[in-house]
Amino acid sequence: GAVVSQHPSRVICKSGTSVKIECRSLDFQATTMFWYRQFPKQSLMLMATSNEGSKATYEQGVEKDKFLINHASLTLSTLTVTSAHPEDSSFYICSARESRYGEGEKLFFGSGTQLSVL
Amino acid sequence: GENVEQHPSTLSVQEGDSAVIKCTYSDSASNYFPWYKQELGKGPQLIIDIRSNVGEKKDQRIAVTLNKTAKHFSLHITETQPEDSAVYFCAASLHSGGGADGLTFGKGTHLIIQP
8 A cells, every 4th residue: 555654653742842743655645634633542533634735624623723734745744733731642643645546545544653742 | 524433342352263343324425434453553554445336345354345225334354363453443434526535433443363
């Protein structure tokens, strides 16, 4: 399948600082990427849809000023957690839409970023 | 919006036996149903998917069935092996003219393969 690279895999930061997470599609172009959040032993919750060259679309309850998304190219989307607090600690995962296959589009996921805010 | 229910939350089977995980969805317009396998500390890995124009799809030991009328779909793993142990998520989405929307996931099934 297609490869989505997410970096960093783990980050520890102090409360009040900002953290940037990168999501790259390595062997395909992705006009749309998605950002999810996952708490321990729970399912993935969609946070926002990132569209190349336009503003992200946020799910209800997700603060757009808190979670800044930039999708400046067809292979890179970034999620910046601004003024992080301990409650922002979570596993963040990106996914990218890939339409190479003849039977339609598929979504592939990055390896995730474990954010711990002290 | 879409709501996906997944059962069971935990499934323990003997190595070599079959495992079945079931999901139901609420939005009859949904037409794409992937299954993901997630190992601890990693992102979900797409293992198989099915679209609403077919009722069954198989890939080696893994198969998925879809019943559009009843709005449920299932994952079947045969001849289970220890490396099949993981959390499995079903998902549903609507492929609009612009492409796949964000997926709605089930709550996951922790599959445990007993040696």
